[in-house]
Amino acid sequence: MPPKDDKKKKDAGKSAKKDKDPVNKSGAKAKKKWSKGRVRDKLNNLVLFDKATYDKLCKVPNYKLITPAVVSERLKIHGSLARAALQELLSK
Secondary structure, three states: OOOOOOHHHHHHHHHHHHHHHHHHHOOOOOOOOOOOOOOOOOOEEEEOOOOOHHHHHHHHHOOOOOOOOHHHHHHHHOOHHHHHHHHHHHOO
């Protein structure tokens, strides 16, 4: 009887070539680019009180929620200045 190993080797070589083609195609895709994310606008908050902002400070006790973050955002002042302002309001 003739050996059947030759046919199996030929078929194995053909299937190996078929397997390599899809791998090559998928490797041609471009690499994923990471997004930069959203860029926030730079805040230009005051470091020291000016007259107009200091006058607005009198309305702070009427706020529903009083935190340094809320005061800083509404009056456009730095957080450290907002903390100092709240301490001053407490002492009054």
